[in-house]
Amino acid sequence: MTLLLDDRSVSSVLDPASLVEAIDQAIRADAEAPADVPGRLNLSGGGRFFRIMPAVVPRSGVMGLKAFFGGNGVGVRYLIMIASVESGEVLAMMDACHLTAARTAATSVVAARALGVKATRLGVLGSGLEAETHLRTFAAVGEIDEVKVFSPNPVSRERLAGRLREELGLPVVPAATTAEACADVDHVITATNTGYGGPIACESGWLRPGLHISAIGSTHRDLRELDTAVFRRAGTLVFDADPEQVADESGDIREFVDEGGSLSTVLGLSDLLQGKVALPEAPRGDLTIFKSVGTALQDMVAAELAYRRAIEAGLGTTLDNLAVPKSRR
Template sequence: MRDDVLIVTQAELQILLGLSRATNDLIESAFTALAQKDVIMPPVMSMDIPHINAEVDVKTAYIPGFDGFAIKVSPGFFDNPNLGLPSLNGLMMLLSARTGLAKAVFLDNGYLTDLRTAAAGGVAARHLAPKHVKTVGVIGTGAQARLQVEAAYHERKFEKVLVCGRNDDHARKCAKDIADKIGVPTYPVAAREELVRQSQLVITTTPSRVPLIDAEWLHPNLHITAMGSDQAGKTELDPQILPRADRFVCDRVSQCIELGELAGAIDAGAWDIERTPIELGDLVVDPSLGRQSDSEITVCDLTGTGAQDTAIANYAYDLARAKNMGTPIKSHN
């Protein structure tokens, strides 16, 4: 048994792994496990620190069959930009599922979270986006706007990307970055309505607390992934969108009821609480639950799960060991 703990930095992880079809596969396996296996995933531990305009979330999940389980710490310090630092950071631990001993600490500053979050969007696109997506529209101009489009590109070979954000400069920069990364013509657009009406796949990636997409803009041959809402009070979709979709899918129903678009729709009385949404993992196990025709309107609500963290942490660990990367620290006397 190895008794050292592997410390792996963000720079090393960026060399070891990125977005790919394999990363989408990996995250798909986490959702399959959530749907099929006896996964143990306690509620998110959340500490709000209003004194300093900060919050810290801790997530974990045990998945039978994985060698380790992740514990992830995600601080959000919203005054950090004043110090020239990003608001979001964090680190992740991997503990042995056999002994509880630490196997690795990933000083990733949220990089693994970025990947596993974008890859969940990739999995949603795989099972829910129309077969032929010509145009992808992304609302928001942050890191996830770029990564979600990249993850989706491993699933659908679209020809055009539209980007819409509150700040024109940020939208232009985001469009350029996307075009540079995946080589698809990408344009900033001023109006969200135009973006939604022209796209077959729409991804919302904002921390908004007011709906950004109106139910009136829906059209056949459309999938929407809303990944911004991860806290009570956040919402990106008109609550009426959920009941009007042919299929509404959650990453994890128990979380979306508390934190996601589903929470907003229930609060607004738009969602019949007797109706249990499908989960992303159910689509993997039973494809008949996914999109059945191009004409459908589908929606996926992503809040982020500890199961994704456990999947990517195990993968990163195996890669780091195989490539002899990271700093091993002897942790036992």
């Protein structure tokens, strides 16, 4: 039996706190039972892109892939398939739009914890799904005293601030400028969509010393969020994927490297959680930065959790005989 899950069902069962713990545990356990996570495949043509992210996760008992695809004018769609490592049965296929944003936010929380971040005042650049899931996830696992949200669209930032203020009881206020959103906060979350070849969303001059940054929006070589001066100020820079992959896929990191920046001191989130590396005792810079492009391990862990929770809740539609073994045809 294969379970089909739409986005609403997935979002209803992925509570933030559980997802944070699942991703944290999976990354730590990966040292003992390593997942097979090859490089993602990026295709393009006809003005569209198609990205495939496969993984086999023995600890979770699943293997599968995420595909997301689209482009300007048609939007972006996300789809995950997971199968049983033991039986080969296709367990589920699900819309992974919310899941992708939720696992990204959960991983940002995992990274902040690993870096010892104790932020209570947040500045958020962006007002879309990724910004919202980050706010909901950080609110679910810690105390937040103040949130400022900036979007170049006044209606969007007012709407997000109002909704979260009412639903979560948080002091969320819209900011009129990016600089205002970054002022007097402990943690800046950049979840922007400036468009291919668009402007840089955040400048170094707006960021006070001691700040932590969760940077998740620049996941294409033509997308930018942070100017290179921000990365030069990083006392600790952590990636959730291989530095070569991040440098190839993130416009922010590509520009930093092109301008002579070095990735030699970058720490891997997995290495940090598994105790293979330690935080620097005397950081050379005055910022900590977590740069995320997402991994298939994060996707599979989130999808397996959504699958189990949906089964328990009786959600979804089941199909018989999807991908029947060749020998039985």
